Structures are given as C-alpha cells and as structure tokens.
Amino acid sequence: MKKMFLMGRSEAGKTSLVQAMKGEELHYVKTQYTDSGEDTIDSPGEYAESKWFSVGLACFSFEADVVAVVQAADEPFNLFCDGSHSFIQRPLIGVITKIDSPYANIPMVRQWLMNIGCERIFLVSNVTRDGIDELIEYLKEDLPPLTMEQAIFKQQLGLNEWDPLPEGVEYPA
Ligand SMILES: Nc1nc2c(ncn2[C@@H]2O[C@H](COP(=O)(O)OP(=O)(O)OP(=O)(O)O)[C@@H](O)[C@H]2O)c(=O)[nH]1
Ligand SMILES: [Mg+2]
Secondary structure, eight states: OOOEEEEOOTTSSHHHHHHHHTTOOOOOOOOOSOEEOSSEEEOOTHHHHOTTTTHHHHHHHTTOSEEEEEEETTOSSOOOOTTGGGGOOSOEEEEEEOTTOTTOOHHHHHHHHHHHTOSEEEEOOTTTOTTHHHHHHHHHSOOOOOOHHHHHHHHHTTOOTTSOOOTTOOOOO
16 A cells, blocks of 8 residues: 655645545544554645745655645635645645535646646545545555665656656666
8 A cells, every 4th residue: 555645734634534544434633743644644734834844744755655735625725836746756646625515616626736746636525435445546556666776777767766667668687
C-alpha cells in the first residue's frame, strides 16, 4: 500500500477521508499535529494556510509514497499556486472531497488541482463513501523500490523516479 500524505486547508475533509478509508463512522476531530498512521499522514490545515508552516509540508512529504492535495468541492478559494509540485519529490494527486455538498463546484476545483500539477484527481464523498474504493484501489499497488543507481538512471532519462521505464529500455547491469 502506498503511504499517502494529506495536505489541504482546514475543514477540507482530510481526517474524515482517513476515517472513511478505514471504514470508520465519521467523527469530527480537529487535527492539532501531523499524525502519521500506517497508510496515511494527516496534517493540520493550518500548515497549508500559513506561509511560516507550509515549509513543513515538504518535509512531511518525504515520509510518504504519494502526496495528496485535498480540496473540498465547496471551497471558496484556492490556497495552492501553479507549480506547487516543484517542492515535492513524490507523485502528486488531487482528492476532491464533499462532492455531495449542494454547493459543490467540481469543475472549478478540478481546474485548481490540474493547475497545481496533480497527475490524477479522485472525487470522493466521505459521507456517502462515493469514490473511496477507487482511491484505495490506486493506493493498493506499491511503488517498486529503486536502488540509488536506478533512480539516477531514471533522472538521466528525464523521468521522475515513479515514472515507468519506456518500452524496450532496461536498467544498466
Ligand atoms: N458533506 C460532507 N462533509 C464532509 C465530508 N468530508 C468531511 N466533511 C465534514 O467537514 C468537516 C471538516 O472535516 P475534517 O475531516 O475534520 O477536515 P480536516 O481537513 O481534517 O480539517 P483540519 O483537521 O482542521 O485540517 C467535518 O464536519 C466533516 O464531517 C464530505 O465528503 N462531505
Ligand atoms: Mg483534520
């Protein structure tokens, strides 16, 4: 299972997403500190909301296999600028929560996540559990471990460490 780091503004639904993924009843708990579980790392929304703390997000991301920007479908504005991916050496995905909200504007939030550079975008409701299984399915597959030489070889090809090798290309012996 890929370990997923969750970042996004307060109330975006990060902790609820962890609960929904574990099959728990939703129960509100304000996240006060970064909470590293077996398959997820949940951060307080304030880390994304303050320029003083936001650097911490990059540090926590190093403990994860994949980084998820979590944004609720009814969020009024976007906190993450284009190219936010540049400080994270991990695959970046977007998770749109609260798709059940009557105020949901999915095309707007999807565009924000595309601008940030998310390579996949998942739509979920932590309340109805819509989309949760699809996200779990994506996370189930582990990323293959790489040696330092293999990572360097991929970089020399202009690839991210998590990109597959092009067809017909093999790691040097
Ligand atoms: N309708 C609806 N409400 C949701 C959903 N996900 C979360 N909520 C509600 O949104 C509120 C905030 O959810 P949290 O999961 O605590 O948000 P958070 O991102 O962890 O917030 P911080 O811990 O402050 O960073 C709670 O009242 C949740 O019940 C969802 O998919 N749909
Ligand atoms: Mg939380």
